[in-house]
Amino acid sequence: MRILVLEDYPPLRSSIVECLVEEGYAVDSTESGDEGLWYVRNHVYDVALLDIMVPEVSGLEILKKLRSDGNSVPVIIISARDTVVQKIEGLEVGADDYLVKPFSLDEMLARVRVQIRRRNEKKSPLISVGDLVIDTATKTVQRAGRAIELTRKEYLLLECLAFRNGEVLSREDIARQVYQDYEGGTSNVVDVYIGYLRKKLHIDGLPNIIHTKRGHGYFLSEP
């Protein structure tokens, strides 16, 4: 899952970014409205956290431009402007949520998760693909009723495939969603992690659940 953070106050920005990265999200961040607009127009994000009062182009302006471009990326406004009028203004321009500063990082994470679920049309934190159940709230995985231990990266990769159940994702797509510092290239790190995942999910002779579409990428579906 990739997230954009636009915040011009350095201590706050670095804390938000670090918190999201620790939660396993890939994060791009900037303090400038111009750069923020460029990022969001040229990358695919699962959520964008936008501050309103930033240099050059305000968060609200970026949001307006995104919506007029037809970009539906979920946007959470993070702002110190806390009046009802200001919140309404933000939501009416097209924000999906509004978080007033100062806020708890846990609350921010919860809201980010809600937006990701909503974007992927999942009302419950549980994602089921056949006998595979992923709990996105507790970040745990079960197959045929048995818990499976996954590393952070393995979990993120599986979650990424599960959210787009049945959709083929290229190596680059997966890498961009999972790796914080991915800058393109042909690294086979995704293939390696897919291999690990397949091994862990292949318990008691259960059939393979992660499939390869040669020349395109990987997808998750019932055997």
Added chain:
Amino acid sequence: MKRPSIRDRLLAWTTFVITLIMAVAGTLLYNSVKRSLYSQHDLLLNEAATLVLIEVKAKNGKVHHEWKASLDSASRETGKSMIQVWDLESGESVKSATLGESDLERQYGKLGERVFYNVTFPNGEAGRAVGILTYPVVENMEQNEGFVPGDHPQVFVWADSTQELRDVLIKTKRAFVAAGVAVVLLSAIAIWLIIYLSSLAVQSFSADLLSREGTEIGEPVPVPDRLPSEVAGMAGKFNALLARIDHYREKDQDFFLNVAHEVRTPLAGVKAVIEQALRRPREVEDYQKRLREALDSTENLVRLTDRLMEFGKLRNARESMVRITLDLNTLLEGVLEKFRSRARERGLRFKGEFCRKAELGTDEELLKIVVNNLVENSVTYAAPNTVIELKTSRTEGMIEFKIQNEYSNPEGLPDDLDVFFDAFYRNDKARDLGANNIGIGLSFCKEVMLVLGGQITASKSSAHGLCFTVSLPVNGHAVD
């Protein structure tokens, strides 16, 4: 203190003026009636006297008073008229019987002339008399041979009681007084009613005002159509005042919202840094790094609150001002020196044009705040590699300081330059607390200039040229 009431004053003064007019008019009218009645009475007196006068005759060489017998019998019945005739030659007099031992007062003029005057009868009644100098009538010269009328001048005095006349005048006076009192009372009632009816709209308007809630201050008071024009004008001015108050309230509200906003961001920074630090166990160095970040944010908060405190203290600064005579050019050079290296880093150059005599009486510390802010803003926001022009000049009673530079924002200058003096206005709406730009500097300058009795304005010198002008009274006192 009891406030005077317009209604009571109007009622009292109008009643007083009407009473005065009625009193003067009544007195004049009464005197005119009195004069007229007396004049008529004198006319009748004269007619009667003229008729009786011919009854003082010369008979057989002596003065004979034919009037006496008939008058005495008539006077006995009425007792109203009395006559006394003096022979000036002999000094003797003949008089009505009703006079008894008393004499009438004697006044007379030239021969035949009628002299009217007031008399008092022996019974104490007031009367009116006419005195005439005359000669006895000589009807038959043959019977009065040797009688020369000129040798027997007679003073004829006829007096009549004026009691009836006085009774009429007393009645007239009473009627006048009653009419006057009635007019005054009716007028007072009519005026009171007019004032009361006219003030109903005012009372309802004032009740509307009193029933307003504190939250309705900004809303104009509805002015009813029936409200008198004088009060409606006042209500209009009151509404304009309300609008102004509302404007300032909104500004104050914006100020506090902005303060809250500016405080929240560093606070959010502190909270996020601490929360993130506590999310998992860390190395000591890592904790120290995060604590330093939190400390930086709290220092920003401290700086912000310090400026806000200074801002608040300015309200009382007038009392604590220390006015000295200083040279603005010297002060300016000191401030420029402070910012010279920062200006150099941005490729900025100062160009000064200072007047010869720039001494003024003012508070040095407060003025330094203004000059510091203006120079710092120029150094921060001027387009790189441009010139910052500074100029001081002296006009009658005033010293002026201008600072002008090319504005760095590519969007150009805002239409309304007064926004620069709004608290928390920033040229790019960015937050840059690290560089001390809290956004209240110019707003602060405006407050300072008010305290110093001067003013600060912003103007455009070209499409991107921004000029701030500071005007200060030389003697430290505000000039109207």
